[in-house]
Amino acid sequence: MKREKISELTTNRLSVYLRCLNELAAAGIKTVSSQELAEQFNLNSAQIRKDLGYFGEFGVRGTGYYIEDLRADLTKILGLDKPHRVGIIGAGRLGTALANYNGLSKSNFSVVALFDNDPNKVGEHVGHDRIPVFDAKKIAKVVRDEQIDVAVIAVPARAAQRVLNQVMAAGVKAILNFAPAPLKARLGVKVRTVDLTTSLESLSYFLAQPSSALVTNGNGVPASRAEITQADQTTL
Amino acid sequence: MKREKISELTTNRLSVYLRCLNELAAAGIKTVSSQELAEQFNLNSAQIRKDLGYFGEFGVRGTGYYIEDLRADLTKILGLDKPHRVGIIGAGRLGTALANYNGLSKSNFSVVALFDNDPNKVGEHVGHDRIPVFDAKKIAKVVRDEQIDVAVIAVPARAAQRVLNQVMAAGVKAILNFAPAPLKARLGVKVRTVDLTTSLESLSYFLAQPSSALVTNGNGVPASRAEITQADQTTL
DNA sequence: TTCTGTGAACCATTTCACAGCT
DNA sequence: AGCTGTGAAATGGTTCACAGAA
Known part of the structure; x- marks a missing residue:
């Protein structure tokens, strides 16, 4: 096991491998080779072995990988063995659509708060899980109370940097940004922008x-x- | 002007440059240097010159780039001088949120149709622009009638490949996919997956x-x- | 024999550095 | 003097190819 720095391309793929392993496990399959896995994503099999190789030796020569074991290993590597608590800033259409997205709970993420500065929205509860909408001024307090460790920015571009500054000040270190704006983050804070x-x-x-x-x-x-x-x- | 093949990293950045140029133009600024532009995105200025260099010589030595001119050039390069007509498959929360997203009209995209297989949704009209929801079975016909050239897949993972096959069969060559599934596309069709x-x-x-x-x-x-x-x- | 793990080779992308235009 | 355009160097990522374990 090395200690190189891992590229985001690799962590993206690990996430995709994990999803596939979960499906294979649900189908009752016990082992899979890098070749079989690669075919699912039209990827080179060496790519998969390299990606896994950064973190250890998980395979069995002549056999492949034991799905249950690799699943557990990847879950651990990606930090998905501990739950993550997500706050979404912006309770507009995108923010509420994301709050209701069920796919996240499978990965141990739960959306625990929305934020908005529209007084009509503050105090409401959104979706099936009745997620509360807080005043955007309360970000620091709610992040602390609710132990939010991941923020999603779903506000208009002009407000995005201000919101980012607020969530960084509240101590959030991982941010998924949907605003089409080039954001400046502090060292040690990771911002990932999805720009439609x-x-x-x-x-x-x-x-x-x-x-x-x-x-x-x-x-x-x-x-x-x-x-x-x-x-x-x-x-x- | 060369004829190399342009990477998606480059086209992504061109889009970002264009957005920035539009803002600078709106602020009444006339010229910009690669250095100034680079600072906006914490990027190397040579990166910007290289990206532009694939398509021609747009700058003026000693001065930089004339914003209005470069704006027109990038708009043309990205194919944004011609309007694009978008169909969204899946009229769930994500699909309708995207249908209502205003940011797209600036780039000459307009959402002209939604599709769903829920009979309760078919025939409805969504959002401010009253975008019609069609039966998913009618994709081929509506793509033709409405001249849709871009499809957005916003359906659950298990349905995504089927929907992709349908839109490809209807002749759509550019697809933005939000389903967390590894899709297989025909040669000549570009699928871009956004995986939350x-x-x-x-x-x-x-x-x-x-x-x-x-x-x-x-x-x-x-x-x-x-x-x-x-x-x-x-x-x- | 099969399939992993991994150096070495290859290819892509970014950054440097500077010639040359304005 | 200032800034572009671009080869050349550096860095980063992917694929090859094979030794070695099961």
């Missing part, structure tokens, strides 16, 4: 390329493989 | 590292810079 406009604009660039010009060949018929030159896929 | 669980799990990994262990130093006080060893930030 940029994602769409990158797709637009792809569509604007000659290689994708033959979207349909004159009528509505999809072009055949032979006509198309470019293939591409991105995760995250 | 993976984003959060990567943040969890960061929190689990010793270097971020001193979230607070015993009480609620944020750790000082000197105590913290790791800094990090990711866009997209």
Whole structure:
């Protein structure tokens, strides 16, 4: 086991491997090889072995990986053996949609608070789990009381840096940001931005390329493989 | 002007540069240097010059870039001079939140249709713009009638591949996917996945590292810079 | 034999550093 | 003098290829 620094590309993939292992385990499968796993994601099998290799030797030569064991190891590595408590700043449509997203509980995340500065929203309770909406001025107090360790920024771009400063001041070290703004974070604080406009604009660039010009060949018929030159896929 | 193949990292940044240029233009600023631009995103200025250099020579030595001109050039490069018509599959909370997201119209995207297989939702109209919800069975017809060129997948993971197959069959070549599933796309079709669980799990990994262990130093006080060893930030 | 773990080779991306234009 | 455009160097990430364990 080394002590190199792990790239985010690797941790992203570990998360994806873990999800797949959970499904395989649910299907009653006991072992899996790096080759089989790689096929699920069209990835090179060496990539998977390298990713795991940063953290230890989890496999059995000639056999592959024991799914239950690897699952436990990856859960531990990703810090998902301890629960995380999430606060969402911005109780607009996106914020409330995220608050209601069920996929998170599987990974030991629970949304415990929303924040907004609209007095009409403060005091309300959102969604099936009745998550309370607090005044955005109370971020510091609620972060402490509720032991929030992850913040989600779902406010307009112009408010995002201010909100980030508030949650950093409250001691939150991990932030998922949906505001399309370039944020400056303190050292030791990790901000991960998901920018929908940029994602769409990158797709637009792809569509604007000659290689994708033959979207349909004159009528509505999809072009055949032979006509198309470019293939591409991105995760995250 | 070359004809190399452009990485998605570059197109992502072009989108971000463009947004910044739009703001600078709105503030009445006329020129900007790669150095000034770079400071906005804590990026190396050579990075910006390289990114632009793939597409032409847009700058003026000694002066920098004329904002209005570069804005027009980037808009054209990203294919944002032509409008894009977006269909969202899945009229759940995420799908409707996205349908109502205003940020997209600035980039010449308009959401023209939602799709669902819940009969209670089909026939409804969503949000301020009264976007119609169609039966998911009608994807092929509506894509043709409404000239949809970008699809957003906002359905549960188990349905995602099926939906992708449908939109590909309808001739859509650019897809933004929110389902946490590894999708297989045809050659010539670009799928971009935004995976919230993976984003959060990567943040969890960061929190689990010793270097971020001193979230607070015993009480609620944020750790000082000197105590913290790791800094990090990711866009997209 | 099969499949892991891992150096070495390869490829992609970023940064440096400077020639050359304005 | 200031700032772009771009080869060359440096860094980072992926794939190859194979020794060695089960």
